[in-house]
Amino acid sequence: xxxxxxxxxxxxxxxxxxxxxxxxxxxxxxxxxxxxxxxxxxxxxxxxxxxxxxxxxxxxxxxxxxxxxxxxxxxxxxxxxxxxxxxxxxxxxxxxxxxxxxxxxxxxxxxxxxxxxxxxxxxxxxxxxxxxxxxxxxxxxxxxxxxxxxxxxxxxxxxxxxxxxxxxxxxxxxxxxxxxxxxxxxxxxxxxxxxxxxxxxxxxxxxxxxxxxxxxxxxxxxxxxxxxxxxxxxxxxxxxxxxxxxxxxxxxxxxxxxxxxxxxxxxxxxxxxxxxxxxxxxxxxxxxxxxxxxxxxxxxxxxxxxxxxxxxxxxxxxxxxxxxxxxxxxxxxxxxxxxxxxxxxxxxxxxxxxxxxxxxxxxxxxxxxxxxxxxxxxxxxxxxxxxxxxxxxxxxxxxxxxxxxxxxxxxxxxxxxxxxxxxxxxxxxxxxxxxxxxxxxxxxxxxxxxxxxxxxxxxxxxxxxxxxxxxxxxxxxxxxxxxxxxxxxxxxxxxxxxxxxxxxxxxxxxxxxxxxxxxxxxxxxxxxxxxxxxxxxxxxxxxxxxxxxxxxxxxxxxxxxxxxxxxxxxxxxxxxxxxxxxxx
Numbered sequence: 346x347x348x349x350x351x352x353x354x355x356x357x358x359x360x361x362x363x364x365x366x367x368x369x370x371x372x373x374x375x376x377x378x379x380x381x382x383x384x385x386x387x388x389x390x391x392x393x394x395x396x397x398x399x400x401x402x403x404x405x406x407x408x409x410x411x412x413x414x415x416x417x418x419x420x421x422x423x424x425x426x427x428x429x430x431x432x433x434x435x436x437x438x439x440x441x442x443x444x445x446x447x448x449x450x451x452x453x454x455x456x457x458x459x460x461x462x463x464x465x466x467x468x469x470x471x472x473x474x475x476x477x478x479x480x481x482x483x484x485x486x487x488x489x490x491x492x493x494x495x496x497x498x499x500x501x502x503x504x505x506x507x508x509x510x511x512x513x514x515x516x517x518x519x520x521x522x523x524x525x526x527x528x529x530x531x532x533x534x535x536x537x538x539x540x541x542x543x544x545x546x547x548x549x550x551x552x553x554x555x556x557x558x559x560x561x562x563x564x565x566x567x568x569x570x571x572x573x574x575x576x577x578x579x580x581x582x583x584x585x586x587x588x589x590x591x592x593x594x595x596x597x598x599x600x601x602x603x604x605x606x607x608x609x610x611x612x613x614x615x616x617x618x619x620x621x622x623x624x625x626x627x628x629x630x631x632x633x634x635x636x637x638x639x640x641x642x643x644x645x646x647x648x649x650x651x652x653x654x655x656x657x658x659x660x661x662x663x664x665x666x667x668x669x670x671x672x673x674x675x676x677x678x679x680x681x682x683x684x685x686x687x688x689x690x691x692x693x694x695x696x697x698x699x700x701x702x703x704x705x706x707x708x709x710x711x712x713x714x715x716x717x718x719x720x721x722x723x724x725x726x727x728x729x730x731x732x733x734x735x736x737x738x739x740x741x742x743x744x745x746x747x748x749x750x751x752x753x754x755x756x757x758x759x760x761x762x763x764x765x766x767x768x769x770x771x772x773x774x775x776x777x778x779x780x781x782x783x784x785x786x787x788x789x790x791x792x793x794x795x796x797x798x799x800x801x802x803x804x805x806x807x808x809x810x811x812x813x814x815x816x817x818x819x820x821x822x823x824x825x826x827x828x829x830x831x832x833x834x835x836x837x838x839x840x841x842x843x844x845x846x847x848x849x850x851x852x853x854x855x856x857x858x859x860x861x862x863x864x865x866x867x868x869x870x871x872x873x874x875x876x877x878x879x880x881x882x883x884x885x886x887x888x889x890x891x892x893x894x895x896x897x898x899x900x901x902x903x904x905x906x907x908x909x910x911x912x913x914x915x916x917x918x919x920x921x922x923x924x925x926x927x928x929x
Contacts (some may be wrong), residue, residue, distance in 0.1 A: 403431035418638030437468025580777030591625030660904030719771030752789025816845030
């Protein structure tokens with residue numbers, strides 16, 4: 346395995362300021378029941394994740410602390426305290442109750458990143474219904490697949506997005522009501538009709554007092570749809586107990602403290618946005634920044650500066666896009682409040698990590714989890730030395746291993762399947778209406794992640810690729826991430842996507858799709874230079890025999906490169922579900 350030997354050492358001062366100066370020793374006897382006791386708010390081991398996230402803070406010393414800083418793409422700015430968020434979500438819960446929503450029924454949110462999204466999500470959980478989050482870029486068929494499968498009863502949307510729902514409403518007999526958020530809409534342009542109501546109008550007459558339903562910890566709280574390589578998107582359901590792990594990992598991994606201003610750039614349409622922008626982060630009392638706008642390096646730096654952000658959690662794709670703009674731009678902003686950076690969504694290339702260290706004086710800390718896992722499970726926590734390219738180490742309470750296809754652990758340094766013992770709070774409860782699919786995740790006492798990885802002698806885990814992404818060329822197995830990292834380290838390369846392409850002689854050859862910086866001209870000479878660079882920095886067998894320069898890679902809105910889309914297009918195959926892709 347190729348391993349970057351340049352370890353980023355933590356200073357003694359950094360270790361002492363971190364929450365876990367020696368977590369392996371401190372938490373040797375940790376159990377999730379210990380963490381559960383910290384959040385016990387109802388009698389008889391009952392839970393409500395929304396109550397824990399917001400209402401507890403609204404009743405203590407954080408009552409008047411800002412919970413949410415909101416800024417729109419047009420510069421509209423608002424802020425809400427924990428008390429205000431609590432009362433508004435109580436009103437939303439009362440509105441849903443008036444519409445006859447009952448425990449376990451599905452209420453889906455189809456909104457951009459506006460305050461009403463967060464208020465509605467909490468209100469749904471408070472009433473005991475199951476919240477669903479939908480990307481605002483979804484078109485009709487993507488919406489239909491999710492709403493039909495979930496049998497959602499109520500949808501909360503706005504006037505801009507309503508026409509997409511209108512086209513499919515007749516095909517969704519389970520949808521009994523659509524609640525429209527009026528924000529920024531011309532009152533005359535609001536949709537009208539039977540079973541259409543208005544969010545703020547109803548909130549005005551709803552009581553701000555609501556006693557959240559005390560739920561069993563295994564009761565369903567929310568669901569998200571995630572796409573695989575084949576078939577329809579699957580609904581991953583999480584329970585209220587998930588907040589225990591979301592809360593504790595916000596401390597361990599993101600190092601959230603009382604006086605932090607925190608910015609997670611994820612959309613709540615995927616798991617990071619719910620876990621570390623609503624539930625886990627707010628349970629810790631973090632003041633959270635939400636920006637509803639498109640990416641711009643200058644705008645992002647301005648947000649970091651203007652809100653005095655101290656903890657920043659983003660995706661490798663965004664880091665690479667900032668990297669392409671150069672480190673000089675950073676110097677035009679006062680980012681002295683930044684103290685901790687983290688990354689998630691896909692593996693963090695070492696080159697991006699080193700750039701972050703140079704540009705901000707701080708390294709990005711990579712971590713790993715999945716929609717199905719609900720919260721971070723493996724991470725480069727603040728107190729650990731960073732091995733660039735590594736996922737980090739399993740957190741306390743998480744047992745991770747690398748096993749062969751029979752479930753037997755492999756030797757240190759050997760590639761295998763990344764698996765976890767399924768005994769932690771944030772693990773999914775079910776795949777909605779697909780019990781056989783749910784069972785397929787488990788074998789030989791392990792949760793099978795579907796990722797290939799290896800573990801080094803120090804206990805750090807190293808991501809290779811998805812099991813169906815790993816390339817076997819001339820008898821050698823090559824992880825696309827390693828090749829992508831090598832290519833990105835070449836000057837002038839912004840990002841890459843690597844696939845295996847069938848070849849009669851070698852089984853597969855490696856093909857790379859490369860996005861170049863502005864001003865860099867594609868050429869055959871550059872292709873040869875890139876191939877040589879990979880040979881010299883990775884391995885002779887691991888270089889891309891084919892390179893294609895493209896303007897943009899297909900990615901999910903969470904920033905993951907969709908290699909299967911690249912492969913399908915290359916081979917002329919159906920590309921499958923593309924509903925979670927950004928525009929491509």
